[in-house]
Amino acid sequence: MTFPDGVTTRPLTIPRTMDAADAGEFAESTRVRNEIYREITGSDHDALSPDELLPHYQPSPEEIRHSWIVLDDDRIIGRIGVDVPFEEGSRSAFWLIELLSAHHGRGIGSAAYALVEQTARDQGRTVLQSWAQHPDAPGRRLSAPTGFGSIPEDHAARFYLRHGYTLEQIERESALDLQASVDDVARLLHEAEAAATGYRVVQWTAPTPPERVDGYAWMKSRMSTDTPAGALEFDEEVWDAARVARHDRKTLDGGRTMLVTAAQHIASGDLVAFNELTIGSDRTAVSHQEDTLVLAEHRGHRLGLLVKCAGLRTWRAEVAPLSPRMITYNAEENRPMLDINEAIGFAPLAYNGAWKKVLS
Numbered sequence: 001m002t003f004p005d006g007v008t009t010r011p012l013t014i015p016r017t018m019d020a021a022d023a024g025e026f027a028e029s030t031r032v033r034n035e036i037y038r039e040i041t042g043s044d045h046d047a048l049s050p051d052e053l054l055p056h057y058q059p060s061p062e063e064i065r066h067s068w069i070v071l072d073d074d075r076i077i078g079r080i081g082v083d084v085p086f087e088e089g090s091r092s093a094f095w096l097i098e099l100l101s102a103h104h105g106r107g108i109g110s111a112a113y114a115l116v117e118q119t120a121r122d123q124g125r126t127v128l129q130s131w132a133q134h135p136d137a138p139g140r141r142l143s144a145p146t147g148f149g150s151i152p153e154d155h156a157a158r159f160y161l162r163h164g165y166t167l168e169q170i171e172r173e174s175a176l177d178l179q180a181s182v183d184d185v186a187r188l189l190h191e192a193e194a195a196a197t198g199y200r201v202v203q204w205t206a207p208t209p210p211e212r213v214d215g216y217a218w219m220k221s222r223m224s225t226d227t228p229a230g231a232l233e234f235d236e237e238v239w240d241a242a243r244v245a246r247h248d249r250k251t252l253d254g255g256r257t258m259l260v261t262a263a264q265h266i267a268s269g270d271l272v273a274f275n276e277l278t279i280g281s282d283r284t285a286v287s288h289q290e291d292t293l294v295l296a297e298h299r300g301h302r303l304g305l306l307v308k309c310a311g312l313r314t315w316r317a318e319v320a321p322l323s324p325r326m327i328t329y330n331a332e333e334n335r336p337m338l339d340i341n342e343a344i345g346f347a348p349l350a351y352n353g354a355w356k357k358v359l360s
């Protein structure tokens with residue numbers, strides 16, 4: 001598979017910092033990335049500044065990130081990425097192809113995909129997984145095998161299908177109006193505190209305080225094993241203090257703030273549930289809710305509601321009072337988590353498909 005005339009690809013130059021002499025290409029590729037997300041979603045929710053994105057591309061012992069830019073003559077029109085995790089025994093590779101819409105349907109995506117698959121094979125990876133947003137549209141739909149959710153059979157869906165992928169899971173993107181929800185959050189926090197006897201809330205902003213590192217590391221590792229994944233394949237992640245420090249650096253080096261709200265089991269002192277909220281250096285922009293997890297053996301005490309509401313209260317009161325909205329992503333079959341989010345006031349914005357192909 002070859003690219004159309006005038007279209008080329010080359011590895012993305014990763015500068016050490018955005019002040020470096022060679023940072024221009026990374027800045028332009030980030031601008032194009034944000035433009036592509038704006039075209040798909042009609043909003044800037046997924047926009048990141050080059051400073052915020054760059055820490056995620058620095059060399060890491062956890063994975064290798066292969067990244068290319070796609071050029072039409074000398075203009076960047078898209079990006080290609082293949083992430084190869086280094087967890088022991090991993091069979092996986094995760095990939096993306098992002099092209100400006102003016103260049104869809106020229107065979108560029110298919111040529112880029114050949115590079116993706118070749119890279120995965122070269123790295124000995126056979127389970128390829130990828131996500132895309134599928135904005136609602138009339139016409140034929142595809143249902144997830146989980147039994148929860150469907151997406152339109154749109155351009156991106158047809159692209160995956162043609163390249164041998166199956167839809168495995170639907171992910172819901174939801175938004176919460178941070179101002180309108182203040183009273184509901186206060187009421188639900190009160191309810192959760194009443195139910196969660198034997199637990200107390202502890203909070204910190206990144207970097208993780210030394211006394212919280214072990215507990216946080218254990219909970220982060222459970223995120224890779226204890227969340228609904230349908231037939232997607234995720235490696236069990238090993239988290240130690242060094243990995244927590246690298247995770248913190250990605251947030252801090254990008255100028256972002258992360259508030260972690262955890263529930264501590266008072267009798268044992270263990271951290272057993274947590275929630276992460278983040279925002280970039282512009283605290284009037286949208287916020288994101290990232291990981292939330294209650295360890296399996298502590299479910300049933302309203303700890304999910306507790307850490308989410310305690311986090312949101314602090315967020316609004318102390319961290320980002322002017323941020324208008326909180327965005328979050330959940331598996332469409334994750335009813336316990338969606339019940340909590342819906343009670344708080346999160347409403348669906350869009351749906352993503354999770355796609356998988358196993359190479360022979």
Ligand SMILES: CC(C)(COP(=O)(O)OP(=O)(O)OC[C@H]1O[C@@H](n2cnc3c(N)ncnc32)[C@H](O)[C@@H]1OP(=O)(O)O)[C@@H](O)C(=O)NCCC(=O)NCCS
Nearest residue numbers: 096097098099104105106107108109110131132156158159
């Ligand atoms: C999904 C995506 C990567 C596909 O890339 P693309 O370049 O449009 O895909 P191709 O051109 O290779 O194939 C798309 C269509 O063009 C047709 N096509 C392929 N080669 C062609 C050529 N040389 N000339 C004209 N049409 C061609 C294909 O048959 C296909 O038709 P269909 O949609 O009716 O099935 C691209 O649309 C995109 O970047 N979308 C936004 C981001 C996204 O959702 N990415 C998903 C992966 S992370």
